[in-house]
Amino acid sequence: MKDCNCIFCKIANGEIPSTTLYEDDDFRVILDMGPATRGHALLLPREHYANLFELDDALAGRALVTAKRVAARMKEALGADGFNLVQNNGEAAGQTVMHFHIHLIPRYENDQAGILWTPGSTTPEEMEEIRRLVVEN
Numbered sequence: 001m002k003d004c005n006c007i008f009c010k011i012a013n014g015e016i017p018s019t020t021l022y023e024d025d026d027f028r029v030i031l032d033m034g035p036a037t038r039g040h041a042l043l044l045p046r047e048h049y050a051n052l053f054e055l056d057d058a059l060a061g062r063a064l065v066t067a068k069r070v071a072a073r074m075k076e077a078l079g080a081d082g083f084n085l086v087q088n089n090g091e092a093a094g095q096t097v098m099h100f101h102i103h104l105i106p107r108y109e110n111d112q113a114g115i116l117w118t119p120g121s122t123t124p125e126e127m128e129e130i131r132r133l134v135v136e137n
């Protein structure tokens with residue numbers, strides 16, 4: 001399941017050193033080398049999955065539980081005021097490393113990290129069309 005050309009496989013399995021905040025049989029949590037804020041970390045599965053849709057349900061569940069626990073510890077230790085979990089799938093969504101990961105991003109009052117979006121607009125007709133596509137097909 002390991003992909004030899006994948007940098008996150010190498011980091012997750014300890015072949016490339018990283019600053020590790022947590023590890024267990026399934027995951028390693030490392031500090032991001034281009035942090036959005038102080039303490040920005042990444043949860044990486046040890047096995048290679050390109051994105052969320054390749055994870056089996058059990059591992060996906062453990063990923064969120066692990067992210068929650070590590071985030072709680074980081075929030076307390078770093079004195080963060082808030083916390084974002086971010087998880088990108090596909091180039092169009094901003095994914096640059098094709099090995100599933102969850103970003104753990106501590107937030108601080110006025111930190112200026114640009115990871116929120118400007119709200120757009122929609123119509124009742126569009127909302128109904130989307131509902132129909134997702135629910136009825």
Ligand code: AMP
Pocket residue numbers: 007030031032033034035042087088094095096097098
């Ligand atoms: P994404 O855009 O969701 O694919 O996020 C990839 C993240 O991985 C970015 O935040 C990068 O800064 C981070 N990154 C890439 N290579 C490394 C590395 N060797 N060590 C730590 N973080 C990395």
Ligand code: ZN
Pocket residue numbers: 002003006007008009010047048049098099
């Ligand atoms: Zn990989």
